[in-house]
Amino acid sequence: MDLQSTLEKCGNFGPYQITLLVLYGYSNILSSLHYFSQSIISFTPSHRCSPPKEYFPQNSTYSTSLLTCSVIQYDEDLSSLRDYKCTSWDFERESNYESVTTELEWVCDDAYKLAVGQSFFFIGSALGTIFFGYLADRIGRLPACVLSTLTGASGDFFTSFVGSLPWFCFTRFISGLSMDTQYVLMYILVFEYLSPQHRTFGLNIVLGIFYCIGLVISPWMAIWLGNWRRYLWAASLPALGTLLFPVFLHESAEWLLTKGKFDKAVSNLKSVAKFNGRQVDDSVFDEFIKHYREKLQNSQNKSSDTFMGMLRTPRLRKFTVVLLIKSMIVAMAFDILSRNVEGVGISPFKLFSYSGLCYLPAGLTIILFQNKIGRKGMACASLFVGAIITAVTGYLVATLDPANYSVLLGFMVGLGRYGGVVAYDSETQYAAEIIPTSVRGRGVANIHVVGNGFAFFSSYVIYLGTFYRPLPSLLISFVLLIGSCLCLTLPETLNKDLPQTLEEGEVFAQGEKWYFFPCISRRQQTNKSSSQSESASNITKML
Numbered sequence: 001m002d003l004q005s006t007l008e009k010c011g012n013f014g015p016y017q018i019t020l021l022v023l024y025g026y027s028n029i030l031s032s033l034h035y036f037s038q039s040i041i042s043f044t045p046s047h048r049c050s051p052p053k054e055y056f057p058q059n060s061t062y063s064t065s066l067l068t069c070s071v072i073q074y075d076e077d078l079s080s081l082r083d084y085k086c087t088s089w090d091f092e093r094e095s096n097y098e099s100v101t102t103e104l105e106w107v108c109d110d111a112y113k114l115a116v117g118q119s120f121f122f123i124g125s126a127l128g129t130i131f132f133g134y135l136a137d138r139i140g141r142l143p144a145c146v147l148s149t150l151t152g153a154s155g156d157f158f159t160s161f162v163g164s165l166p167w168f169c170f171t172r173f174i175s176g177l178s179m180d181t182q183y184v185l186m187y188i189l190v191f192e193y194l195s196p197q198h199r200t201f202g203l204n205i206v207l208g209i210f211y212c213i214g215l216v217i218s219p220w221m222a223i224w225l226g227n228w229r230r231y232l233w234a235a236s237l238p239a240l241g242t243l244l245f246p247v248f249l250h251e252s253a254e255w256l257l258t259k260g261k262f263d264k265a266v267s268n269l270k271s272v273a274k275f276n277g278r279q280v281d282d283s284v285f286d287e288f289i290k291h292y293r294e295k296l297q298n299s300q301n302k303s304s305d306t307f308m309g310m311l312r313t314p315r316l317r318k319f320t321v322v323l324l325i326k327s328m329i330v331a332m333a334f335d336i337l338s339r340n341v342e343g344v345g346i347s348p349f350k351l352f353s354y355s356g357l358c359y360l361p362a363g364l365t366i367i368l369f370q371n372k373i374g375r376k377g378m379a380c381a382s383l384f385v386g387a388i389i390t391a392v393t394g395y396l397v398a399t400l401d402p403a404n405y406s407v408l409l410g411f412m413v414g415l416g417r418y419g420g421v422v423a424y425d426s427e428t429q430y431a432a433e434i435i436p437t438s439v440r441g442r443g444v445a446n447i448h449v450v451g452n453g454f455a456f457f458s459s460y461v462i463y464l465g466t467f468y469r470p471l472p473s474l475l476i477s478f479v480l481l482i483g484s485c486l487c488l489t490l491p492e493t494l495n496k497d498l499p500q501t502l503e504e505g506e507v508f509a510q511g512e513k514w515y516f517f518p519c520i521s522r523r524q525q526t527n528k529s530s531s532q533s534e535s536a537s538n539i540t541k542m543l
Helices: 003-010 015-035 100-104 108-139 141-159 165-176 181-193 196-225 228-248 253-258 262-275 282-299 307-311 314-339 348-399 406-434 437-466 471-487 502-507 529-542
Strands: 047-049 061-065 070-074 080-085 089-091
Touching: 003 253, 003 262, 003 282, 015 141, 015 181, 015 196, 015 228, 015 262, 100 108, 108 141, 108 165, 108 181, 108 437, 141 165, 141 181, 141 228, 181 196, 181 253, 196 228, 196 348, 253 262, 262 282, 307 314, 307 437, 307 502, 314 348, 314 406, 314 437, 314 471, 314 502, 348 406, 348 471, 406 437, 406 471, 437 471
Parallel strands: none
Antiparallel strands: 047 089, 061 070, 070 080
16 A cells, blocks of 8 residues: 555545645745845845035035946036046935845945845755755755755844855855755645645645745835844744744655655654544554565665766757756746846835735646646746746836836736746746656756756846846846747657656657647657657667
């Protein structure tokens, strides 16, 4: 008797799963507050050079230049007399909110400091995914989840005390270590203890609602607290609540089984059954243990595939390279579209909050359409439409006056953010289905790490907006279009038996045309079992 059959008898959607979903929602609020703290603390309001009074008397005439970061004094004939470098700035603070850029005056010639500091967040993310992923395999999903969340929160907390670039880089690096893992590890626990028919609700609706809550309230928290340092305290301290997670939740039963800890897995399942008010005979657990003991013995006699094996054969190599590039594009675009909310005539706090509501409709879009147009169609369409929306937004920003068209520009920014969320969420599931089961965990993790690492450049792309406001939008539109085209080279996975081994992955969807989409073609994509076996035998030599 396997895990799902046993869990069904213990209750796979009862009070325990409700508790799990509530804590999963709580972790999503923490995750949104943590990830987007880098946006909230770095908002840069309109500003102008504050001329030194000793050089510019009260009755003198002068103008400032944001491009040269200088202030120019004129005489009565309006001929230039002196050109001084700006040393201080006057900021039009939103509700008197003090951000890191206004307090430390990281603008103009010093604007690069914010981009450099924030980029270390993504370096930490890439390394943290590897470290905490390894830790989760060693000590368990639940303790690794708690440690990951507390690590990220401590990075945010310590960031609130820094005042120089080196320390800012270091604390943002610590903060970034948990960017991904604090969410993914809770995702795994929900996935394993929830019934398959309720997973869509648990992993999409709960995510959309609670992640939205964190996004919507965070800007108002910042304005209410009035200072980026106090905001980081408020955003990091709730992470202490995860210390109570082990009181209410159990370790992943599937992880315990892979480690041969059958008695502990049974103990957890019995506790779940008791919590759900179920009575389960001991014979059920005896069959459960017997099934996995035999499975563990059989697996020891089989050769294991490796992630590097995906690079040894032509079709799998192509799929892997495309997935890596697509992950880079989606991760960078998602971060930029989420953070680039300034200079459109609307308060960045309000625009960030209102556009955060897009997460729920984005999740619903995936639920409604992904099984109809296919995985490839969803990935390709979301990237293509996102590219169009982002390009149009860049054009409108360049040609329209934000003071007169703020509502239109704000709507386009929110629409672009919606497209980024759809692309990001659909990309994750698509990659997991293409990668063969034997290397799925390692493959998805490695692709995710590369994507998060490439998001390192997002801060620098946003920085390009200081030279030409629409430039980040135009650049992202171009790379999204590239990503959309790359999707056409991948196979469709909808309604197909997914590959289990590298051999099956190499011949998966062989003969399928690049323009095949389930929603517009009735042709069945079938491969004769005999031809698959023949091709697989040839591939074995290459592996």
